[in-house]
Amino acid sequence: MEQTEIELTERAIKLLRDKPSNQRVLIGLAGSPGSGKSTMSSNVTDRINKKFGEEISIVLDQDGYHYTREELSKFPDPELAFKRRGAPFTFNPKGFLDLIHELQKPITTESKDILAPSFNHKKKDPEPNSRRITPQHRIIIIEGNYVxxxxxxxxxxxxxxxxxxxxxxxxxxxxxxxxxxxxxxGISASEEEAIERCDNNDMVNAVYISENSVEPDLIIDSIDEIQG
Incomplete structure (x- = not known):
């Protein structure tokens, strides 16, 4: 795992060196549920920041773009929407894409911080404007099942x-x-409930990801110990 993280860190830094100084490096990191995306992206970001001695890298995850419970309750089939929460159709991809377009813009002396939502697991809903991406953030790892x-x-x-x-x-x-x-x-109250949720939602999403994703530039082997 450590060697993989080191190699990914160096790869991201090379992308930065090859990029115009006024533009961010944007890396899309995808994988099925349980593949270790969260751990990998967090660890690589930490390594990049330690290399530079300052926070130039940050993780942007898709979870802040879950539709809220209020929005899901207005779906044509709210029961299905709540049961399948976490599936692609329960996200707001346009909002996510709009944010990424903002990150793509050149950084100037007039550039301001960009605010993004995160997911509040206690509230079980997105938390608006809870992530701050500054002009100093030059490497953004965009992480999520569906990116x-x-x-x-x-x-x-x-x-x-x-x-x-x-x-x-x-x-x-x-x-x-x-x-x-x-x-x-605490998402599931029992092992039986956790198994049912996994098999009827997460693993269904995993198959969809496998069958409906573009070809990546790099395939990373998951390490058994990592989570995400």
């Missing part, structure tokens, strides 16, 4: 980012991680 999808809006992300990374994970390992995560996070 490399071929679907409407999502597919535009692949055209914008400088590189597309995808984590490959064994489905058995992913399933084990997801069930454990649901229990530890």
């Amino acid at each position: 490399l999808l071929r679907d409407e809006y999502w597919k535009e992300i692949s055209k914008i980012v400088d590189e597309k990374w995808k984590i490959k994970v064994d489905p058995i390992n992913a399933r084990r991680r997801i069930i454990k995560r649901h229990l530890e996070a």
Whole structure:
């Protein structure tokens, strides 16, 4: 895992060196649930920042663009929307894409901080304007299950980012991680409930990702210990 993170760190830094000084490096990091995206993106970002001695890199994850529970309640089939929350159709990809377009713009002396939402797991809803991306943030890892999808809006992300990374994970390992995560996070009250949620939602999403994503520039082997 450490060697992989070192190699990804150096790869991201090379992208920055090859980029005009007034533009950000945008990296799309995708993978199915349980592949380790969150851990990998966080660790690589930390390594980049330690290399530079300041925070020039940040992770932007798609979770802030979940539709809120209020929005889901207005769906044509609210019961299905809540049951399948986390599937592509329960996200606002246009809003996510709009933010990425902002990050794509050249940095000038007039550039201001860009605010983005994150997901509040206690409230089970997005938290508006809770992430701050400053002009000093030059390497952005855009992380999420669906950032490399071929679907409407999502597919535009692949055209914008400088590189597309995808984590490959064994489905058995992913399933084990997801069930454990649901229990530890209190998402499921029992192992039976965690298994049902995993098999009827997360693993369904994993198949969709596998069948409907663009080809990445780099495939990363998941490490058994990492989570995300």
